Amino acid sequence: MLVTAVLSGLVLGGTYALLAMGLTLQYGIARIMNLAYGETIIAAAFLAYVLFTGSSVNPVLGLLAAVPLGFAFGYFVYGLMMRPLVRRARSRENLEIDSILATFGLLFVLQGVMLVLFGSNYTSYSYLNVGVNVLGTNIAANRLLAFLLAIVLGGGLYLLLTRTLWGTALRAVAVSPGSAPLVGIDVDRAARFAFAIGGALAAAGGVAISMYQTFTATAGVVFTMKALIVVIMGGVGNVLGALLSGLMLGLVETFVATYLDPGLTLAATYLIFLAILLWRPAGLFGRAAR
Amino acid sequence: MSELLALTGLTKRFGGLTAVNAVSFSLERGEVVGLLGPNGSGKTTVLNMISGFLPPTGGRITLNGDAISGLGPNHIAKMGVARTFQLVRALPSLTVAENVIAALAFGRQKLWDAVARDAALHHLSAVGLAGRADQPAGSLTYIDQKRMELARALAAEPELLLLDEWLAGLNPTELKTGIDLILSLKDRGITVLLVEHVMDAIRALCGRSIVMNAGRKIADGPTAETLKDPEVVRAYLGDGHV
Amino acid sequence: MTARTLLGLAFAGLVLIALAALPFFAGPYAVTLMIGMTGYVVLATAWGLFSGPTRYVSLATVAFFGIGAYTVGVLSETLPYPLVLLVAALIGLAVALVVGLSTLRLAGVYFVIFTFGLAELIRQVVTWYEVNVTGTLGRYIFLPVTPEGIYWQLLALAAATFLISWGIGRTRWGLALKVIGDDEVVASHCGIDITRLKLALFATSAVIITLVGAIQAPRWTYIEPSIVFNPTISFLTLIMALLGGADRLWGPLLGAIPLFLLFEWLSANFPNHYPIILGLVFIAIVFLLPKGVLAALESRLGKGGAK
Numbered sequence: 001m002l003v004t005a006v007l008s009g010l011v012l013g014g015t016y017a018l019l020a021m022g023l024t025l026q027y028g029i030a031r032i033m034n035l036a037y038g039e040t041i042i043a044a045a046f047l048a049y050v051l052f053t054g055s056s057v058n059p060v061l062g063l064l065a066a067v068p069l070g071f072a073f074g075y076f077v078y079g080l081m082m083r084p085l086v087r088r089a090r091s092r093e094n095l096e097i098d099s100i101l102a103t104f105g106l107l108f109v110l111q112g113v114m115l116v117l118f119g120s121n122y123t124s125y126s127y128l129n130v131g132v133n134v135l136g137t138n139i140a141a142n143r144l145l146a147f148l149l150a151i152v153l154g155g156g157l158y159l160l161l162t163r164t165l166w167g168t169a170l171r172a173v174a175v176s177p178g179s180a181p182l183v184g185i186d187v188d189r190a191a192r193f194a195f196a197i198g199g200a201l202a203a204a205g206g207v208a209i210s211m212y213q214t215f216t217a218t219a220g221v222v223f224t225m226k227a228l229i230v231v232i233m234g235g236v237g238n239v240l241g242a243l244l245s246g247l248m249l250g251l252v253e254t255f256v257a258t259y260l261d262p263g264l265t266l267a268a269t270y271l272i273f274l275a276i277l278l279w280r281p282a283g284l285f286g287r288a289a290r
Numbered sequence: 291m292s293e294l295l296a297l298t299g300l301t302k303r304f305g306g307l308t309a310v311n312a313v314s315f316s317l318e319r320g321e322v323v324g325l326l327g328p329n330g331s332g333k334t335t336v337l338n339m340i341s342g343f344l345p346p347t348g349g350r351i352t353l354n355g356d357a358i359s360g361l362g363p364n365h366i367a368k369m370g371v372a373r374t375f376q377l378v379r380a381l382p383s384l385t386v387a388e389n390v391i392a393a394l395a396f397g398r399q400k401l402w403d404a405v406a407r408d409a410a411l412h413h414l415s416a417v418g419l420a421g422r423a424d425q426p427a428g429s430l431t432y433i434d435q436k437r438m439e440l441a442r443a444l445a446a447e448p449e450l451l452l453l454d455e456w457l458a459g460l461n462p463t464e465l466k467t468g469i470d471l472i473l474s475l476k477d478r479g480i481t482v483l484l485v486e487h488v489m490d491a492i493r494a495l496c497g498r499s500i501v502m503n504a505g506r507k508i509a510d511g512p513t514a515e516t517l518k519d520p521e522v523v524r525a526y527l528g529d530g531h532v
Numbered sequence: 533m534t535a536r537t538l539l540g541l542a543f544a545g546l547v548l549i550a551l552a553a554l555p556f557f558a559g560p561y562a563v564t565l566m567i568g569m570t571g572y573v574v575l576a577t578a579w580g581l582f583s584g585p586t587r588y589v590s591l592a593t594v595a596f597f598g599i600g601a602y603t604v605g606v607l608s609e610t611l612p613y614p615l616v617l618l619v620a621a622l623i624g625l626a627v628a629l630v631v632g633l634s635t636l637r638l639a640g641v642y643f644v645i646f647t648f649g650l651a652e653l654i655r656q657v658v659t660w661y662e663v664n665v666t667g668t669l670g671r672y673i674f675l676p677v678t679p680e681g682i683y684w685q686l687l688a689l690a691a692a693t694f695l696i697s698w699g700i701g702r703t704r705w706g707l708a709l710k711v712i713g714d715d716e717v718v719a720s721h722c723g724i725d726i727t728r729l730k731l732a733l734f735a736t737s738a739v740i741i742t743l744v745g746a747i748q749a750p751r752w753t754y755i756e757p758s759i760v761f762n763p764t765i766s767f768l769t770l771i772m773a774l775l776g777g778a779d780r781l782w783g784p785l786l787g788a789i790p791l792f793l794l795f796e797w798l799s800a801n802f803p804n805h806y807p808i809i810l811g812l813v814f815i816a817i818v819f820l821l822p823k824g825v826l827a828a829l830e831s832r833l834g835k836g837g838a839k
Binding site: 341342343362363364367368372373375379381382383384388391392393395396397398400402442446 | 703704708710711713715717718720721722723724726
């Protein structure tokens with residue numbers, strides 16, 4: 001039972017880590033707190049569902065459609081909605097509040113569109129739903145695949161950010177948007193790219209989720225909250241922190257579901273979230289801000 | 291004379307940086323004392339700890355014998371400490387009078403309505419801002435904002451006034467007015483601790499000076515002597531000038 | 533008091549009497565409409581009472597609203613009605629004090645997210661409790677309160693809310709709030725206890741919101757967590773207060789009335805596309821009127837006068 005809980009916790013946590021990495025890029029680098037993040041995830045999940053059930057495209061190939069679309073969506077949302085807000089913001093605080101409000105509106109728009117298109121029913125499809133024996137426990141192959149995707153995409157992103165000049169520029173913007181232009185970094189462009197990559201990661205996460213979970217048009221908020229919790233746990237802008245915290249959240253949820261009550265997982269998630277906001281707002285791995 | 295303020299082993303660390311390192315000194319009631327030192331030596335941090343803006347990492351501050359270290363600025367303000375800020379902090383959306391009434395309404399006297407307004411006008415005219423009461427504070431010039439900030443600090447009827455480079459940026463005429471203003475406070479028995487770089491002002495105002503360098507107190511005594519102290523000269527000008 | 537304030541109070545009193553007399557002339561549909569509208573006027577004004585001067589964006593509105601409604605749902609058969617309202621207000625106050633003490637030091641975006649999470653947390657806990665301990669998810673409320681009765685109670689609450697909001701502006705606490713809005717550092721050095729003031733304001737606002745939930749609860753007859761903890765309520769309150777301008781006494785009212793009517797019309801005529809239009813309206817307000825209608829009007833008039 002313990003091994004099962006740990007393994008399924010890690011598998012679930014992999015997806016959370018993937019989701020959180022996208023949000024941490026959007027918030028850490030682009031400085032946009034995107035409350036409509038979860039809706040992007042759900043939209044990608046529906047896309048994978050439509051491709052799979054409609055044209056029997058398997059979800060891994062579906063990623064090839066979802067990820068570029070997620071990127072493009074992020075790119076346009078930033079250019080159309082966020083940039084005007086960035087330009088008029090007098091301070092970082094102002095921008096954060098404005099972006100929260102604007103993306104809160106976006107949340108309702110996206111959710112509304114999905115409700116019109118797909119209704120409010122629980123949706124799922126069956127792909128690779130066969131058991132695979134890992135360390136003596138049976139785990140569904142689709143969950144393992146989702147975990148693998150998370151590791152590959154997350155690891156790739158981490159290398160991109162730490163090993164390339166371009167990634168270094170993005171991190172420079174995260175640390176100090178005021179001085180990055182002094183060394184020739186185009187902050188506006190970096191922010192737009194970070195926001196777009198965040199959208200791509202959300203889309204990838206949505207496809208991964210659709211492979212092994214049921215979802216509804218209104219479930220986006222829950223995913224936004226979970227991604228946010230992981231981001232704050234890991235420290236804003238900290239990609240490695242998001243990875244570790246994502247795995248931790250997956251473990252906690254699985255343990256609560258296994259040993260306490262499946263009905264309490266969400267409550268437990270929120271409780272962790274509130275506790276971290278209160279005691280470690282800079283994250284479990286971060287130093288206190290300022 | 292009796293002791294008003296005492297600092298014992300006051301220390302402030304920001305992460306790995308020790309901004310103020312075991313500083314001790316005391317002020318007698320009615321003294322006007324200069325707190326000097328090169329930029330970054332920790333003077334403003336000391337003021338910030340006395341006014342409660344920053345909690346000390348270690349050490350003790352007492353006012354009239356009562357420990358105030360660790361209390362919030364609102365408590366310390368009510369115990370009789372007022373201050374001005376290095377970069378003037380006006381309340382721009384309020385009127386000049388309201389800026390002063392803010393200190394009157396929540397300080398020790400708790401004045402309100404017509405009484406508060408009369409008192410505010412009185413304090414404003416004392417700093418040379420008579421007739422400006424109903425202007426928005428944001429429309430004042432820099433020097434007038436400084437005056438208003440002083441009026442706000444004085445309105446609290448403080449026993450101890452902390453001035454953080456209040457004379458900086460004044461032209462010679464304004465400087466003379468400013469010095470006279472502070473001297474008049476001395477006559478009213480207000481104890482003043484001022485962080486200042488304008489040497490003429492320090493010589494004119496402060497019988498005693500405390501000098502800090504790199505977070506430590508390096509000299510404390512009559513102003514003329516401390517300014518000649520070899521360690522003080524070295525701190526300001528470097529080794530070659532001793 | 534000057535003659536002008538007396539005149540203003542007298543006028544407000546007359547308007548109140550006229551509104552209270554409405555059920556005698558208008559039909560039941562008008563009363564239903566007025567209940568909803570007055571409810572949102574109170575919610576938006578109470579929201580602005582705290583969030584206007586402190587600039588904390590709270591998404592916890594529905595947490596308190598739901599607490600009020602659920603308290604009535606649980607206690608309506610065991611306690612007399614006025615006592616139920618009192619208990620609801622006290623629970624709202626207790627939750628507000630605990631939440632306020634722990635969260636008011638959170639800055640900007642963290643406060644927004646905390647309050648967002650709080651509403652969800654309370655909903656999850658209530659759901660879990662109802663399913664696992666009580667065994668039923670929903671509750672029926674059978675109270676002998678007529679729609680007119682609900683309307684009058686809300687009207688009284690609205691009058692009280694405006695009086696509180698107006699009264700605060702005239703005391704030294706109103707000045708303190710303006711000082712805090714400009715510069716918290718100066719405020720604390722003037723001797724203002726910022727935390728206590730914010731807490732008092734948050735608690736006042738929360739109790740009023742709780743009472744709106746409690747007073748409106750009998751209208752539903754049947755309540756369950758997904759109805760009374762519906763985040764749309766927080767959302768609508770926020771957007772109404774923002775449209776009118778949260779930092780002015782009449783701002784939230786000016787935002788609440790047109791938006792309530794608009795949403796009422798939208799949900800009747802475009803039930804499926806309602807959330808989409810809602811979101812678009814919201815985005816438009818954030819972009820076009822970030823400080824609210826009143827501020828926009830003032831700056832336009834101000835510019836006109838200068839010419």
